[in-house]
Amino acid sequence: MSIIKSAFRVLRFGSAKNQLFSLESKTCRAFSVCNKLRQDASDANASKINFYVDENKEKGYAILKLNKGPVNSLNLEFLTELNIQLEKFEESKEIKGVILTSSIPNIFSAGLDIMEMYQIKQDRGSQFWTALQETWIKLYGSNKIYIAAINGHSPAGGCLLSISCDYRIMSKGPYKIGLNETLLGIKAPFWFRDTMINTIGYRETEKALQLGKLYSSEEALAVNLVDELADSKDLITKAEEQMSKWCAIPTVARELTKSSMRRDTLSKLIAQREADTQSFIEFTQRDSIQKSLRMYLESLKKPKKSSA
Numbered sequence: 001m002s003i004i005k006s007a008f009r010v011l012r013f014g015s016a017k018n019q020l021f022s023l024e025s026k027t028c029r030a031f032s033v034c035n036k037l038r039q040d041a042s043d044a045n046a047s048k049i050n051f052y053v054d055e056n057k058e059k060g061y062a063i064l065k066l067n068k069g070p071v072n073s074l075n076l077e078f079l080t081e082l083n084i085q086l087e088k089f090e091e092s093k094e095i096k097g098v099i100l101t102s103s104i105p106n107i108f109s110a111g112l113d114i115m116e117m118y119q120i121k122q123d124r125g126s127q128f129w130t131a132l133q134e135t136w137i138k139l140y141g142s143n144k145i146y147i148a149a150i151n152g153h154s155p156a157g158g159c160l161l162s163i164s165c166d167y168r169i170m171s172k173g174p175y176k177i178g179l180n181e182t183l184l185g186i187k188a189p190f191w192f193r194d195t196m197i198n199t200i201g202y203r204e205t206e207k208a209l210q211l212g213k214l215y216s217s218e219e220a221l222a223v224n225l226v227d228e229l230a231d232s233k234d235l236i237t238k239a240e241e242q243m244s245k246w247c248a249i250p251t252v253a254r255e256l257t258k259s260s261m262r263r264d265t266l267s268k269l270i271a272q273r274e275a276d277t278q279s280f281i282e283f284t285q286r287d288s289i290q291k292s293l294r295m296y297l298e299s300l301k302k303p304k305k306s307s308a
């Protein structure tokens with residue numbers, strides 16, 4: 001129990017630290033025409049800066065930088081804020097595409113916040129899972145062009161965000177990406193699996209999911225989990241180059257093609273969202289799953305080996 005309390009404390013402290021980091025880094029950004037949009041002040045969490053949006057209406061795309069320290073873990077509040085922003089993009093007439101990245105060095109996203117699954121309660125768990133489904137439906141089902149600029153580690157839910165985009169560029173470096181759920185003692189949901197199959201194929205997914213494989217950036221490129229590698233300093237430039245190429249394609253034809261490719265996968269979840277939520281709650285409430293999550297949390301908090 002004390003581990004959990006201290007995790008909450010550290011996560012809160014991490015957010016504050018990261019907020020400072022973001023305020024500093026804001027001045028360094030070279031994006032020429034940009035509007036900084038903050039989330040609605042009505043939300044209790046709105047005072048935290050959990051992501052930034054740089055919009056370049058002239059060029060027709062935005063850069064969304066995840067900024068929830070320490071590791072961009074996805075909890076209910078963060079997902080809710082993201083969903084509001086994704087909806088804004090979807091409704092925008094000026095924005096054709098979005099580059100999804102992170103302002104936290106070496107971390108794209110650590111995936112779902114494990115604290116949302118540990119000692120899970122029915123109400124919060126349902127809201128959390130519904131918000132996650134919504135994020136995936138909005139991202140994977142978007143008419144807009146999404147390019148993931150993966151600047152660091154991207155396990156599990158972080159990988160899901162990446163593979164829900166249309167194109168992925170990953171920083172060269174000692175970073176890992178993949179659906180590693182089995183290593184936490186849990187099974188990747190069918191829609192995580194299907195998105196992975198659509199990206200890297202059935203056989204590679206079958207191996208990767210059973211093994212909980214976390215790919216290095218080079219391995220990820222070799223199996224098409226990412227489309228391109230870039231030096232960290234060039235990551236956003238490369239993503240912008242790619243975005244310009246995608247933006248030049250006739251919009252309606254591209255949108256229709258995208259939706260025809262993704263419709264069946266999306267429909268499977270949309271047809272059974274409530275059942276999927278209930279199954280998530282029942283599964284995570286099992287004693288064996290709670291035990292696995294506790295052990296995984298403890299392993300995360302062990303002193304890190306220098307070679308890890």
Ligand SMILES: CCCCC/C=C/C(=O)SCCNC(=O)CCNC(=O)[C@H](O)C(C)(C)COP(=O)(O)OP(=O)(O)OC[C@H]1O[C@@H](n2cnc3c(N)ncnc32)[C@H](O)[C@@H]1OP(=O)(O)O
Pocket residue numbers: 006007010011070071073107109110111112113114115153155156157158180181184186187188189280283284300301304
């Ligand atoms: C039916 C159910 C299906 C559910 C599907 C599940 C999907 C998921 O996404 S589950 C989450 C899977 N995520 C992971 O396995 C990643 C775990 N994290 C890491 O491997 C590392 O943290 C890292 C590589 C992402 C970053 O490493 P590093 O820079 O060394 O940072 P730390 O490990 O020291 O982490 C800092 C701090 O953050 C805590 N933390 C890390 N990940 C999570 C997380 N996903 N949720 C909650 N908290 C997380 C970590 O414990 C550290 O806390 P303190 O030790 O208290 O500082």
